[in-house]
Amino acid sequence: MSADILTRAKRIVVKVGTSVLTERGGDQLSPARVHAIAEQVAAVHRAGRQVLVVTSGAIGAGMRILGYRSRPTELSRLQAASAVGQGRLMHLYESAFAEQGCHAAQLLLTKEDLRGRRRLNAKATLKTLLGAGVIPVINENDSVSVEEIRVGDNDQLAAHVAVLADAQLLMILSDVDGFRPDPRDPTTIARVIHAITPAITRAAGGSTKATSTGGMQTKLSAARIGMAHQIRTLVVNGHDYDVLTGTLLNGEARGTLFTPFAKDGL
Numbered sequence: 001m002s003a004d005i006l007t008r009a010k011r012i013v014v015k016v017g018t019s020v021l022t023e024r025g026g027d028q029l030s031p032a033r034v035h036a037i038a039e040q041v042a043a044v045h046r047a048g049r050q051v052l053v054v055t056s057g058a059i060g061a062g063m064r065i066l067g068y069r070s071r072p073t074e075l076s077r078l079q080a081a082s083a084v085g086q087g088r089l090m091h092l093y094e095s096a097f098a099e100q101g102c103h104a105a106q107l108l109l110t111k112e113d114l115r116g117r118r119r120l121n122a123k124a125t126l127k128t129l130l131g132a133g134v135i136p137v138i139n140e141n142d143s144v145s146v147e148e149i150r151v152g153d154n155d156q157l158a159a160h161v162a163v164l165a166d167a168q169l170l171m172i173l174s175d176v177d178g179f180r181p182d183p184r185d186p187t188t189i190a191r192v193i194h195a196i197t198p199a200i201t202r203a204a205g206g207s208t209k210a211t212s213t214g215g216m217q218t219k220l221s222a223a224r225i226g227m228a229h230q231i232r233t234l235v236v237n238g239h240d241y242d243v244l245t246g247t248l249l250n251g252e253a254r255g256t257l258f259t260p261f262a263k264d265g266l
Helices: 003-007 031-046 058-066 075-099 116-131 154-164 198-203 216-228 243-249
Strands: 011-016 050-055 104-109 135-140 169-174 232-237 256-258
Touching: 003 243, 011 031, 011 154, 031 050, 031 075, 031 135, 031 243, 050 075, 050 116, 050 154, 058 075, 075 104, 075 135, 104 116, 116 135, 116 154, 135 154, 154 169, 154 216, 169 216, 169 243, 198 216, 216 232, 216 256, 232 243
Parallel strands: 011 050, 011 169, 050 135, 104 135, 169 232
Antiparallel strands: 232 256
């Protein structure tokens, strides 16, 4: 992929998965991981780019605090975990960004906020925050959402936010290096994908994480939304210490780029 694709994007949505906010092999929210992400976002922000963060992790953080060993299936317990964990999660982000001299703002959205007049209100709020130099930190409002008003998962939420904010690039930070077209060969990563075919869909597995709802299937869904609106989606390994600065500032080719533009990758 061309370095210009990454370095010229002026407005970027960065989706941070639960697995990225925990230490490898663990399930506890890591303040060090939150600070590492915030430090990189701040570096991109200082370079004159606008960054919006869509973060997972609230339910995982709440599960730990409430003593849940596995992700609850009962709605009230899920919402309780989210309510407890969201405060903890946002506190970490605010502290981390403050150390970098940046201001952060929390936005909690439901599907209804992405429709009709409420969509216009959300769009105006994002525009105002970005214009003021504030970094929006966005999550789904899991503490009140029910099935009818849920977006579904934060990969798709991030894609909808990218559309709402007129972003040029969606970056999904995950615990994998990109999309593997052959599940039997973990060393092969597809660098550029122009169309999500049935074969690609079949090659994507589901999530086995106790604290998350995502997986490669949800990332494909997010990429479809982005491609339908002329937005590129880059799936990368969020545990790489310089994944944001390396790609967005230095133009390093990492992960898998889903793009609607035929010229990309030539």
